Amino acid sequence: MIERAHWFDRLTYGALIVGAILVCMPIYYAVIVASMPDGSESDAVYLLPGGHLFENLANAWNKEGLGRQLFNSGVMAVGVTVGKIAISLLSAFAITYFRFRFRMTAFWLIFITLMLPVEVRIVPTFEVAANALAPFQAIIDLLAIERVAGWLAGHEVDINLEWSLLDSYTGLILPLIASATATFLFRQFFLTVPEELCEAAKIDGAGPMRFFFRILLPMSTTSMAALAVILFIFGWNQYLWPLLITTEPEMTTVVIGVARTLPTEDADAQWNLTMATAILATLPPVAVVLLLQRWFVKGLVDAEK
Amino acid sequence: MADVEIRNVYKSYGDTQVIHGVSVFIRDGEFVVIVGPSGCGKSTLLRMIAGLEAITSGDIAIDGRVVNEVEPKDRDIAMVFQNYALYPHMTVAQNMSFGLRLRRLSKREVADRLRRAAEILQLSELMDRKPRQLSGGQRQRVAMGRAIVRDPAAFLFDEPLSNLDAKLRVQMRLEIKKLHRELGATSIYVTHDQVEAMTMADRLIVMNAGIAEQVGAPLDIYECPASAYVAGFIGSPAMNFLACEVTGDGRAVHLNGSGELALNGNGATAGGGVATAGIRPEHIAVCGGEDADLHVTATMVEPLGADTLVHGALAHDGAAAGPELTIRLPGIVRIQAGEQLPLRIDRDRIHLFDAERGTRIN
Numbered sequence: 001m002i003e004r005a006h007w008f009d010r011l012t013y014g015a016l017i018v019g020a021i022l023v024c025m026p027i028y029y030a031v032i033v034a035s036m037p038d039g040s041e042s043d044a045v046y047l048l049p050g051g052h053l054f055e056n057l058a059n060a061w062n063k064e065g066l067g068r069q070l071f072n073s074g075v076m077a078v079g080v081t082v083g084k085i086a087i088s089l090l091s092a093f094a095i096t097y098f099r100f101r102f103r104m105t106a107f108w109l110i111f112i113t114l115m116l117p118v119e120v121r122i123v124p125t126f127e128v129a130a131n132a133l134a135p136f137q138a139i140i141d142l143l144a145i146e147r148v149a150g151w152l153a154g155h156e157v158d159i160n161l162e163w164s165l166l167d168s169y170t171g172l173i174l175p176l177i178a179s180a181t182a183t184f185l186f187r188q189f190f191l192t193v194p195e196e197l198c199e200a201a202k203i204d205g206a207g208p209m210r211f212f213f214r215i216l217l218p219m220s221t222t223s224m225a226a227l228a229v230i231l232f233i234f235g236w237n238q239y240l241w242p243l244l245i246t247t248e249p250e251m252t253t254v255v256i257g258v259a260r261t262l263p264t265e266d267a268d269a270q271w272n273l274t275m276a277t278a279i280l281a282t283l284p285p286v287a288v289v290l291l292l293q294r295w296f297v298k299g300l301v302d303a304e305k
Numbered sequence: 306m307a308d309v310e311i312r313n314v315y316k317s318y319g320d321t322q323v324i325h326g327v328s329v330f331i332r333d334g335e336f337v338v339i340v341g342p343s344g345c346g347k348s349t350l351l352r353m354i355a356g357l358e359a360i361t362s363g364d365i366a367i368d369g370r371v372v373n374e375v376e377p378k379d380r381d382i383a384m385v386f387q388n389y390a391l392y393p394h395m396t397v398a399q400n401m402s403f404g405l406r407l408r409r410l411s412k413r414e415v416a417d418r419l420r421r422a423a424e425i426l427q428l429s430e431l432m433d434r435k436p437r438q439l440s441g442g443q444r445q446r447v448a449m450g451r452a453i454v455r456d457p458a459a460f461l462f463d464e465p466l467s468n469l470d471a472k473l474r475v476q477m478r479l480e481i482k483k484l485h486r487e488l489g490a491t492s493i494y495v496t497h498d499q500v501e502a503m504t505m506a507d508r509l510i511v512m513n514a515g516i517a518e519q520v521g522a523p524l525d526i527y528e529c530p531a532s533a534y535v536a537g538f539i540g541s542p543a544m545n546f547l548a549c550e551v552t553g554d555g556r557a558v559h560l561n562g563s564g565e566l567a568l569n570g571n572g573a574t575a576g577g578g579v580a581t582a583g584i585r586p587e588h589i590a591v592c593g594g595e596d597a598d599l600h601v602t603a604t605m606v607e608p609l610g611a612d613t614l615v616h617g618a619l620a621h622d623g624a625a626a627g628p629e630l631t632i633r634l635p636g637i638v639r640i641q642a643g644e645q646l647p648l649r650i651d652r653d654r655i656h657l658f659d660a661e662r663g664t665r666i667n
Binding site for chain 1 (some may be wrong): 356
């Protein structure tokens with residue numbers, strides 16, 4: 001739409017500027033606070049930088065464990081991103097291209113999980129993560145296999161399966177990996193791929209997996225990149241799940257690290273350090289966005305069919 | 306190179322039967338066109354030959370081998386799709402060689418075949434382009450190149466020209482025909498365009514509602530259509546149909562309001578009763594008043610230059626009231642709408658069809 005009216009231009013610019021200020025203000029203020037010297041008033045409002053930004057950043061960086069936390073967050077975010085994309089590509093491929101019994105059931109099951117984010121299912125998820133073999137243990141208990149084994153062996157048998165995912169990368173990543181949203185996105189994309197392409201591949205002699213890897217995957221790169229940006233930020237920003245599943249300091253993520261720098265009752269507030277840590281924690285997602293932004297826009301607009 | 310045999314093939318989707326028993330033998334090297342309106346089952350038939358649709362009953366044999374249970378890739382066929390179905394992320398060369406590479410042909414062999422196909426189709430300059438950088442005609446050529454490099458026993462074409470503009474369509478039509486002459490491969494070509502069908506086919510299969518109504522050389526079908534349906538489908542503008550009465554000996558007919566027209570040498574097989582007479586627009590001429598079989602009131606005149614189409618309604622006692630008639634007059638004829646024309650019908654070329662079943666009866 002081309003609108004020539006002058007007042008309309010001004011209105012849109014006005015709205016943009018107000019919006020930009022609203023979005024940028026907290027970030028600006030974080031930078032300002034991060035540049036304040038140690039021991040500044042915590043409830044004073046500053047508008048101009050205090051000149052200690054790099055000093056504070058260096059302090060935050062040198063604080064024990066920050067590097068490790070950033071690394072943990074990185075592993076978790078990348079793991080969640082890669083895992084989610086891989087799983088949802090495959091499941092979207094299955095529900096779009098294969099006709100099998102209970103296909104629609106599978107489809108709706110995936111759909112329903114949209115309504116169950118981690119926060120809702122956190123207790124059962126934690127229980128499974130604490131012992132990933134618990135369901136098998138339940139089956140063993142139910143079938144009284146211990147007693148059967150005991151009768152066979154002639155003495156008492158105790159079967160205890162245990163595989164804890166606590167304080168591990170697997171535990172951090174795996175429970176977050178299923179994604180209905182991404183599955184839907186890829187399904188929608190696959191539906192726009194003309195059926196003849198699949199048939200041409202069949203005649204060319206490509207089996208299903210070859211069709212998937214050689215034709216569908218290369219065609220989905222833009223949507224994968226767009227999704228990767230969103231999912232990386234999602235993985236990076238996870239708070240509740242890492243908080244629950246990690247107890248050891250060397251397994252915590254940086255978001256929790258930031259939270260731990262918040263003042264407690266018996267310690268002095270060091271807002272400048274907190275903000276400096278927060279800034280450092282923001283940099284990797286910003287880098288990912290900047291790096292992939294061209295793909296991101298292309299994937300969302302998707303002019304290329 | 307191979308022959309293709311379709312033996313009593315049926316196709317159903319659930320309870321709906323869409324192909325009701327088709328049998329055709331396609332000779333080695335023949336160019337066969339399957340023509341029919343949309344929904345007649347022609348594409349389904351082709352896709353069954355390709356192996357993209359299961360055969361409900363009957364057999365399809367390629368080169369004497371029944372292929373009902375054979376995967377598409379092992380049927381030794383190549384298919385050209387209506388929307389070309391090129392892989393968008395691959396270059397022209399990659400598109401054309403994809404199937405060969407999957408077949409693990411040697412690099413040298415692949416390069417050889419690519420070069421040959423590119424020369425035949427004049428694609429050599431475009432081998433590194435992506436499909437989206439090509440025009441419609443070029444994409445069409447790439448799709449054919451992908452078929453040619455396979456060196457298949459049979460080429461299958463599924464309305465390959467219907468996405469092109471009119472001028473390009475004529476050009477590609479000639480190219481495909483030329484290509485067929487060069488390669489001599491068995492080709493099965495599906496189209497709804499009767500001009501394509503008439504010009505390209507060695508043999509035509511006219512399909513209607515899931516059956517093959519008539520199989521034969523294009524001109525044979527044109528001159529001697531087996532049913533009113535085929536007669537109406539092949540030929541443009543379409544054949545005129547008029548109710549008529551056949552005389553007792555079957556040698557002459559009374560058209561709607563005409564005198565007795567002797568059927569010179571192509572009388573009806575059975576005399577007497579009502580039938581449908583089919584007369585092609587070009588077999589009607591304007592004549593002097595006393596020779597007239599019929600009179601028509603012109604309602605619309607379409608001057609095409611090479612010939613003039615006159616649409617009119619049969620006139621009874623000077624009033625235009627009867628059924629519509631189309632007449633094709635050679636050259637430029639100046640006729641005004643509303644004019645009444647005395648017409649004479651070429652008696653050697655009247656087609657008679659059973660009034661109910663539509664089958665030919667002369």
